[in-house]
Amino acid sequence: MVRDLTQAERQTFASDGVALVRDAVDCEWVTRMMAVVDRQLAAPSKWSNDANPDGAENRNFTDRYLWQENAEINAFIRESGCAKLAAQAMDSQSARFYFDHLLVKEPGTASPTPWHQDIPYWPFMGKQICSLWLALTPCSVENSSLEFVRGSHGDGKYYAPEAFNGPQDDNASWMAKATGEKCPDIEADRQSFDIVGYDVEAGDALIFSAWTIHGARGNHSLKTRRAAISTRWLGDDAVWYPHAGTDPTVQQEDVSVAPGEPPVDEAVFPELWRA
Numbered sequence: 001m002v003r004d005l006t007q008a009e010r011q012t013f014a015s016d017g018v019a020l021v022r023d024a025v026d027c028e029w030v031t032r033m034m035a036v037v038d039r040q041l042a043a044p045s046k047w048s049n050d051a052n053p054d055g056a057e058n059r060n061f062t063d064r065y066l067w068q069e070n071a072e073i074n075a076f077i078r079e080s081g082c083a084k085l086a087a088q089a090m091d092s093q094s095a096r097f098y099f100d101h102l103l104v105k106e107p108g109t110a111s112p113t114p115w116h117q118d119i120p121y122w123p124f125m126g127k128q129i130c131s132l133w134l135a136l137t138p139c140s141v142e143n144s145s146l147e148f149v150r151g152s153h154g155d156g157k158y159y160a161p162e163a164f165n166g167p168q169d170d171n172a173s174w175m176a177k178a179t180g181e182k183c184p185d186i187e188a189d190r191q192s193f194d195i196v197g198y199d200v201e202a203g204d205a206l207i208f209s210a211w212t213i214h215g216a217r218g219n220h221s222l223k224t225r226r227a228a229i230s231t232r233w234l235g236d237d238a239v240w241y242p243h244a245g246t247d248p249t250v251q252q253e254d255v256s257v258a259p260g261e262p263p264v265d266e267a268v269f270p271e272l273w274r275a
């Protein structure tokens with residue numbers, strides 16, 4: 001079963017910069033991606049980021065850019081229907097894949113995900129760029145589901161990236177070269193922003209623009225892991241925009257596309273859906 005976005009979901013994405021999509025993929029994918037999470041926690045890739053390796057708590061773990069070697073993630077991005085959902089949200093005739101991102105907060109992980117936009121972390125420019133964050137476990141806003149500043153995708157701001165595990169985060173040293181203004185301290189002044197958060201079940205997705213400010217609290221549950229896989233999608237107007245301080249997983253030497261051009265490089269950014 002590969003569902004379509006409803007008209008209401010498309011309109012919410014356009015106005016709010018985020019849409020909750022219940023039962024976004026078949027539950028088989030949740031089981032398969034949870035198995036991938038277990039394997040990556042045990043044997044992280046070179047792109048992982050682990051705040052407390054092997055720790056019983058305060059383990060804020062991410063791993064990314066696994067799709068080329070990991071057959072399960074490769075199948076997920078091609079067969080789950082995520083590409084179509086992303087394209088429909090972006091109102092794009094096509095969806096190219098950028099990268100996959102596992103995001104795990106083990107029980108008793110206090111650290112929040114800092115408020116940020118995604119676009120400044122990436123070597124792309126364009127409005128039709130989004131993420132599909134698929135919940136692999138149920139989670140409430142209290143226990144680290146995502147929150148968004150509604151409508152912030154339309155503000156025309158480009159905030160400097162923030163390391164998820166704070167300034168001591170060695171795996172994010174590439175961000176030091178980034179430029180851009182600092183994201184406002186939304187947590188300190190929540191009442192000044194139109195914040196919307198979503199309690200989700202496993203298999204629900206949050207699709208959001210790369211320009212929408214978002215963050216998450218810690219996972220205060222002492223029993224339940226919070227896990228998600230975020231997939232990153234490029235629509236019709238996305239262009240390659242390499243510059244200092246962006247994610248080093250894909251750099252100019254890895255691609256055939258020139259700066260300012262659409263990322264039509266099938267090997268690195270495969271087109272996985274077309275209307």
Ligand SMILES: O=C(O)CCC(=O)C(=O)O
Pocket residue numbers: 101103113118131133214215216228230
């Ligand atoms: O899962 C999280 O805590 C953060 C997710 C996120 O920022 C993203 O997918 O862009």
